[in-house]
Amino acid sequence: MNSPDDKQLREDYRALKRDAPTADSDARILAEAHRAIRPRRHPVAWAGLVGLAAAIGFSLVLLPQLLVDTPGEMSDEVAQAPARSAPQAERVDITSAGVAKTDAAAATAQRERVASERAAAEKLLAADAMESVAEDRAAAIARAVEESGPDLAALRAELEGAPEPQWRATLVALRDSGSRSLAEQLMPTYRAEFDLDESLTLDMLVAEVQ
């Protein structure tokens, strides 16, 4: 049997079909790369742009609203002049049915926006709560270690099956409460438990959390 040498293996590997990132990834990365080195505009230029945008916004949004009468205030003369105001009438439906329809659509959009914001807030709160519970528990463990002395086996038993935030919080709490060596001894188990890279150190973990 012809056993391949290292070079042969490498060549054969390179002959395999290669997967590529998606076009979206390519586009996002390249756009970000170009955006990142774009020179910053002068503050005065920014102020000018903001002023210009405000002026355009005012003329597009507020001005038509100021100029269009409400149905109750509209005089007969104005109401009977369709030709002159036809383009405006196409854009703004000022009949009572039209106003009601617009109000309903706006209310629906508002409700959806509120619901979406609430869902996002609840998600954040849930994540915060989980972190908070983990930190409380970790602080209790660290206090117990301070009071009763280090017991690696008991700690391992305590953390067995615990989620990753709990492990992380406990390791950091131990290290902060002066039980650094105990935390160091737990690091290999932590890395193995969550299949983490062996180069991940306690200090890196602490730096990331803090």
Next chain:
Amino acid sequence: MNTGLEAGSAFRLREALPFPVLRVTLPDMPQANDMTDAELMQRYREGDAAAFDTLYSRHRLAVFSFLLKHSGRDRAEVDEVFQECWLKVIRRRDQYDTAQPFLPWLYTIARHCLVDRWRHLGRVESIHVGSDAAMLGASSNGLARPERRAASELIEQRWQEALASLPAVQREAVLLHFETDMTLEDIAAATGTQRETVKSRLRYAMNKLRTMLADLYAEADDELA
């Protein structure tokens, strides 16, 4: 009247002009494709966006392939890690020391992105090898089939299985060796370990790959015979 301006005669034109013509020679500008990665990064930091485009196109496939094969996860998820990796390269461009080779720096970031993702997901199952894949791998006689495409897919599958079955550190070393032209020192720098450690990881990994893929080469020998 003879003006000395006959068409196509640059020499005569120069003679005919009433003022001396300076011969200006522009210095040869290196083409982006001829530049090293470090030079491209330097150019990018100085505001040349095209330099990044070249750098990205040079390494995108290798980085993606490394992340995909090392993590064993699905493409969509790896795509996110891939984006994170390159966005970090962009944001940390000023932290890169252009006196050092670029690839160890790039792959250090790629590894960290992968580790962050694993940690974010909490407990991670070991590399997934589907039952279909295992069955395909078991029937090595598939290589003898005439359909080249099927054979090619089978070979891909066997490689995927073999790589997935390696311990993570060996898989990482061998993927970096296969995907890039990094030296042992560069791989050691990228993985935060010693050259000799990388060497032994590669040796173990190669031996295992040879053993696991041996029947593919046996098939090839049979076909040649």
